[in-house]
Amino acid sequence: MVVIVIVGLLSGAVVLTMADPRGRIADDIDRFAGRTRAARDSAIVSGKPVALWVSPTAYGFERRENGAWQAVTDGPLATRDWAEETRARLGSATQVRAVFDSIGRADQTLRFTLERGGSAVTLRMDLDGKVTSGG
Structure with a gap:
C-alpha cells in the first residue's frame, strides 16, 4: 500500500513539472x-524600409522593393503563427x-496583448524597435 502511495505521489509530481507542449507565452x-530587432537591423543594413505587421493569429515582415511592399517568405523574418x-x-x-x-526608427509604437x-x-x-512586456 505504501508503494502505491509513493508511486502516486511521484506520478503527480511528474505531471506538475511537465512542460506545456505549446511552450511558454x-x-x-x-x-x-x-x-523585431532583426527587422530593424535589416532596414539599417540594407538602407530600405522594413515593415512589421501583427494580426490576432500571426505576425510577419515586408521589405520595400522596387516601389512596392513584398512579403518576406523565408529566413527569420518569414511570417510566423x-x-x-x-x-x-x-x-x-x-x-x-x-x-x-x-536608420532603424519605427514610424509608430505598437502595443497589443x-x-x-x-x-x-x-x-x-x-x-x-525595443520590445518590452508586462502583466
Missing part, C-alpha cells in the same frame, strides 16, 4: 522581440503595422 514574446491557442488582442484593429526606416488560456501579457514596441 514568454517564448513567443522572446521570438517576436528577436525577429503565434503558438497554439495564442492570440494577439489588437483592440478594434484586425492588424497593426509599423515601418522601420533606414498576447493571450493564451488564462494568461495575458501586454507587449510594447518602442520607436527604436
Whole structure:
C-alpha cells in the first residue's frame, strides 16, 4: 500500500513539472522581440524600409522593393503563427503595422496583448524597435 502511495505521489509530481507542449507565452514574446530587432537591423543594413505587421493569429515582415511592399517568405523574418491557442488582442484593429526606416526608427509604437488560456501579457514596441512586456 505504501508503494502505491509513493508511486502516486511521484506520478503527480511528474505531471506538475511537465512542460506545456505549446511552450511558454514568454517564448513567443522572446521570438517576436528577436525577429523585431532583426527587422530593424535589416532596414539599417540594407538602407530600405522594413515593415512589421501583427494580426490576432500571426505576425510577419515586408521589405520595400522596387516601389512596392513584398512579403518576406523565408529566413527569420518569414511570417510566423503565434503558438497554439495564442492570440494577439489588437483592440478594434484586425492588424497593426509599423515601418522601420533606414536608420532603424519605427514610424509608430505598437502595443497589443498576447493571450493564451488564462494568461495575458501586454507587449510594447518602442520607436527604436525595443520590445518590452508586462502583466
